[in-house]
Structures are given as C-alpha cells and as structure tokens.
Amino acid sequence: MMRQLSLFDITPATDRWQTGNFSADNFGEQTARLNLEQKLIDITVISSDFNRQTVSYQLSKNDCLHRWLKYKEGFSADLVKRLLNEFGTKQGDTILDPFMGSGTTALVCKMQGINSIGFDILPMSKISINAKQSAFDYDVTELKQLISEIENLSVPENCERKAEYITITEGAYPEKTEKEIAFFTDWNRNSHYSDAAKNLITLCILNSLEKVSYTSKDGQFLRWDYRSKKMLEATEYRSKNGKTPLVIRLDKGILPSLKQTLLGELKSVFSDILSIRQHTMYPLESNIQFVESSALFELPKFEDSIINGVITSPPYCNRYDYTRTYALELAYLGITDETIKQLRQDLLSCTVENKPKLEYLKEHYTSLGKQSDFDRILKIAQTNDALNEVNKSLLERSDNGDINNKGVLRMVNSYFTELTFIYAEIFRLCKSGAKVAFVNDNVRYGGEVIPVDFISTELAEQIGFVPVKVYSLKQQKGNSSQQMAKFGRVPLRKSITIWGKF
Ligand SMILES: C[S@@+](CC[C@H](N)C(=O)[O-])C[C@H]1O[C@@H](n2cnc3c(N)ncnc32)[C@H](O)[C@@H]1O
Numbered sequence: 186m187m188r189q190l191s192l193f194d195i196t197p198a199t200d201r202w203q204t205g206n207f208s209a210d211n212f213g214e215q216t217a218r219l220n221l222e223q224k225l226i227d228i229t230v231i232s233s234d235f236n237r238q239t240v241s242y243q244l245s246k247n248d249c250l251h252r253w254l255k256y257k258e259g260f261s262a263d264l265v266k267r268l269l270n271e272f273g274t275k276q277g278d279t280i281l282d283p284f285m286g287s288g289t290t291a292l293v294c295k296m297q298g299i300n301s302i303g304f305d306i307l308p309m310s311k312i313s314i315n316a317k318q319s320a321f322d323y324d325v326t327e328l329k330q331l332i333s334e335i336e337n338l339s340v341p342e343n344c345e346r347k348a349e350y351i352t353i354t355e356g357a358y359p360e361k362t363e364k365e366i367a368f369f370t371d372w373n374r375n376s377h378y379s380d381a382a383k384n385l386i387t388l389c390i391l392n393s394l395e396k397v398s399y400t401s402k403d404g405q406f407l408r409w410d411y412r413s414k415k416m417l418e419a420t421e422y423r424s425k426n427g428k429t430p431l432v433i434r435l436d437k438g439i440l441p442s443l444k445q446t447l448l449g450e451l452k453s454v455f456s457d458i459l460s461i462r463q464h465t466m467y468p469l470e471s472n473i474q475f476v477e478s479s480a481l482f483e484l485p486k487f488e489d490s491i492i493n494g495v496i497t498s499p500p501y502c503n504r505y506d507y508t509r510t511y512a513l514e515l516a517y518l519g520i521t522d523e524t525i526k527q528l529r530q531d532l533l534s535c536t537v538e539n540k541p542k543l544e545y546l547k548e549h550y551t552s553l554g555k556q557s558d559f560d561r562i563l564k565i566a567q568t569n570d571a572l573n574e575v576n577k578s579l580l581e582r583s584d585n586g587d588i589n590n591k592g593v594l595r596m597v598n599s600y601f602t603e604l605t606f607i608y609a610e611i612f613r614l615c616k617s618g619a620k621v622a623f624v625n626d627n628v629r630y631g632g633e634v635i636p637v638d639f640i641s642t643e644l645a646e647q648i649g650f651v652p653v654k655v656y657s658l659k660q661q662k663g664n665s666s667q668q669m670a671k672f673g674r675v676p677l678r679k680s681i682t683i684w685g686k687f
Pocket residue numbers: 256258259260261283284285286287288289290304305306307478479480481497498499500501507531532533
C-alpha cells in the first residue's frame with residue numbers, strides 16, 4: 186500500500202531521475218534494482234521546495250543560531266521547518282533524530298515547543314545542542330564581561346602547557362598557538378563564569394581550531410599546509426629516499442591567533458543571541474533529550490509508541506569518516522589514539538575501516554531479552570533482493586578489479602544491515618500516524634549504482650512502514666573522477682524519503 190501526499194510544489198519524476206541502467210556496461214545483474222525502481226518511481230517526485238542548499242549546511246551559514254557550530258554535514262533549519270509543517274507536528278509532540286550532529290532538528294523543534302530525542306557519538310553534538318538551547322537564558326552582562334576579559338588576556342611568556350594531540354593531528358598548530366590553546370582552555374576551566382558561559386566558550390574554541398591550524402577539512406581527510414611539521418618531514422623523507430617530491434598545494438597564508446579567532450566567534454554568537462531575543466518569541470516549554478551514544482545501541486532501550494515523527498540524516502554510504510574530519514576537535518575534547526579507534530567503529534558503517542557490528546548487536550539484543558527482534562530484523566536485511574543484488578554485483582566487480590578496496594563491500598552491506606535495525610526500532614517507537622523523513626544520497630562503486638533511497642524505502646516497507654514519497658532534488662550528484670573516467674557519468678539522486686506508520 187502506498188499513500189499519496191502532496192504538500193510541496195512537486196512534479197513527477199521523469200526519465201532523467203530514473204537510473205535505468207544500474208550496472209555500467211551491463212556488467213552485472215540488475216533486475217532487482219530495475220524492479221524496485223519501477224515499483225517506487227510513481228511516488229518519486231522532484232520538488233522545487235528542496236534544493237542543495239536546503240539539505241546541506243549552506244543555508245545554516247547565514248542562520249542565527251544554527252551557524253554556531255560549523256558542521257558542514259548538517260542540513261538546514263528550513264528543511265526541518267518544512268518537514269514539521271508537512272507532518273502536521275504540534276506543540277508538545279516528540280520528534281526523534283537518531284543522528285543529531287549539530288542538533289538542527291532538535292533546535293528547530295525546541296523553538297516551536299516540540300520535544301525531541303536523539304543521539305550522536307561525537308562529543309561536539311552535546312556542546313552544540315547545550316549552547317544553542319540556552320540562547321534565551323544567557324546572562325548578557327556575563328557574556329559582555331567575559332568578552333572584555335578575553336580582550337585583556339595574553340599568554341604568559343613562561344607558559345609551558347601545549348594543546349593535546351593525537352597521532353593524526355600531531356603538529357597541527359604553530360608552536361605559539363599550541364600554547365594559546367592550552368592557556369585559554371585552562372583559563373576557561375578555572376574561570377568563575379557559569380557552566381552555560383563556559384560551554385559557549387568551548388564551542389567557540391572548537392570553531393576556531395581549524396582556522397588557527399595548518400589543516401583544512403577536505404572531503405574525507407584533513408589537508409595539511411606546506412609549512413606543517415608533517416609535510417616538512419614527509420618532504421624531507423622523500424627527498425632523502427630519492428622519491429618524487431610531494432605536491433602540497435595548501436597554503437593558508439598568515440594564520441590568525443586563537444585569541445583573535447575566539448573573540449571573533451564569541452562576538453558573532455553574542456550578536457546572534459541579541460538578535461534572536463529581539464526577533465523571536467521565547468520558545469514554549471519543551472525539552473531535548475540527547476544521549477551521547479550510538480543510535481544502534483540506544484534505540485532498542487526505548488519504549489514502544491513514544492514519538493510522533495522522525496527527521497534525520499544518517500551518515501551517507503560514502504566512506505566519509507567523521508572521526509578524521511573532526512580529529513582536531515576530538516583531540517581537543519580529550520579523545521585519545523585508543524578512543525578515536527573505538528569511536529570510528531561506533532559510526533554507522535560508512536567507512537572502509539568499519540568492522541561488522543552484528544556480533545555486538547546480537548549480544549545487546551539478547552541482553553535486553555530481544556533476541557527474536559534481532560533475528561527478525563536481520564532476516565529482513567538478508568533477504569532484500571535489491572541489497573543482495575548489490576552485494577553480489579560488488580563482489581563480481583571486485584573480482585574483476587573494478588573496486589580497489591574490498592572494505593567497500595563490507596561497508597555497503599553493513600550500512601544497509603545497520604540501517605535496517607534503525608528503521609525497525611524507529612517503527613517500534615513511532616505512534617500510529619507518525620511520519621519519518623530520511624535525507625540521503627545515492628552512491629556508486631565500481632560502476633554499480635546503489636539506489637540508497639529506494640533500497641531504504643523497501644527495507645522500511647518490509648518492516649511495516651508505508652512508503653509515502655521520495656522527494657528527489659533537482660540538482661543531482663556527479664560521480665568521482667575515477668568512476669567517470671572508467672564507467673562514464675550517471676547522475677545520482679539526492680533524496681528525502683518519507684514513510685508513515687498508518
Ligand atoms: C549527516 S550527519 C547529521 C547532521 C544533522 N542532521 C545536522 O543538521 O547537524 C550524521 C551524524 O550521524 C552521526 N553518527 C554516525 N554514526 C552514529 C551512530 N552509530 N549513532 C549516532 N550517531 C551517529 C555522526 O557523528 C554525524 O554527526
């Protein structure tokens with residue numbers, strides 16, 4: 186059964202949004218994916234209400250409050266507002282976001298008097314959510330005072346303490362900045378300011394770290410400036426060993442001091458606070474329940490039928506490693522070489538380094554007395570035709586030398602298997618009438634298109650959800666240069682899938 190809803194400005198998907206050919210050069214079997222596309226194309230619509238800006242951080246950059254944590258993986262407040270509106274969410278309802286990130290869903294809900302529940306494994310989430318939800322409660326005089334105190338602070342000559350590093354961030358700051366970071370951190374920790382003000386300073390230091398460092402966030406890794414110790418040592422090593430010199434393009438120019446950057450961040454947040462208070466009504470009573478832990482682990486612990494909807498965006502199945510991109514911030518917050526490895530494993534499988542979590546999930550479900558749920562959910566993932574076809578095609582592609590890292594095969598299968606557990610738990614938590622929105626991107630490996638939106642929708646349907654809509658963005662995604670060169674170009678949908686529990 187499929188339900189039609191049309192609250193947005195939409196047009197039916199045309200051929201351009203149909204993949205048509207999932208396996209480059211007709212290499213592998215694609216019947217299951219073609220059948221799935223035929224089944225879901227009728228509810229797939231192109232909406233001009235959503236665009237690349239809406240589903241990314243771009244709109245938030247200019248958005249008071251939501252820009253407080255620079256989190257490029259976030260979606261916009263505008264998207265959340267539209268979806269809450271489409272869902273007919275009312276004050277006092279509860280919305281779940283299992284992958285909270287910077288907390289966009291929770292904060293938009295809070296401003297509308299809607300409760301929220303959510304998780305994230307990264308410690309930045311808690312700092313971001315706490316800072317933003319206090320927007321109406323800060324003591325403005327205290328904030329003015331702390332800004333003026335920082336203006337008059339300087340690092341003593343004899344300061345010996347340095348910023349904390351982990352191996353992958355070693356040497357990320359000039360020596361002077363290493364001392365500044367340690368100095369301002371100690372100063373904040375020992376200051377007499379309120380916990381809310383201290384948390385805000387921590388958020389602003391987090392936002393400053395990349396700017397004052399020799400690094401730049403770039404796709405899956407940190408790029409390093411040619412002056413950093415890492416690059417200087419690598420260049421020297423290569424020249425000593427007769428290897429071709431590294432081409433290092435990153436030159437960040439004169440790096441600002443932490444004090445200057447931190448003050449800039451604090452002043453901008455301060456002016457947002459004044460503006461929010463002037464232009465926005467004090468939000469109605471509601472609460473945000475955030476747990477810093479894996480959604481896979483936490484969701485099974487919650488009671489049935491407690492939420493009215495879900496607005497979320499999981500990590501994409503694209504090898505993007507949050508623990509590498511945010512290594513500076515994680516090291517600052519006390520993550521060590523050991524704990525970062527565990528954090529990487531806790532990520533929903535989205536990198537080639539993720540090991541399968543099934544053993545651990547089975548133990549967890551068993552300890553909760555839910556082994557039959559575990560078996561039922563796993564069976565749904567294991568018997569999905571399109572997913573099985575994708576797994577088989579990727580294996581054949583790998584044997585054919587079309588996939589350079591076997592970890593991709595494990596990642597893709599684990600990604601959908603783990604998401605099936607998330608979908609099943611969400612279904613259980615949803616009240617009747619609840620609607621669910623997942624933002625995701627389709628991907629392609631070794632010439633095989635993986636329709637993440639359709640496979641997810643079918644898995645959700647097998648769990649009990651009713652597929653409602655697949656909103657596809659007008660702007661589709663391109664492919665990596667290697668995929669293009671080897672297999673030609675296939676546009677990939679970016680979608681918002683909507684399901685209901687009716
Ligand atoms: C696409 S981002 C979500 C961004 C969010 N919508 C926002 O606006 O900021 C996905 C998030 O999922 C988190 N994540 C990854 N694996 C997780 C897990 N097992 N449990 C909970 N969160 C996880 C990541 O740390 C990341 O913050």
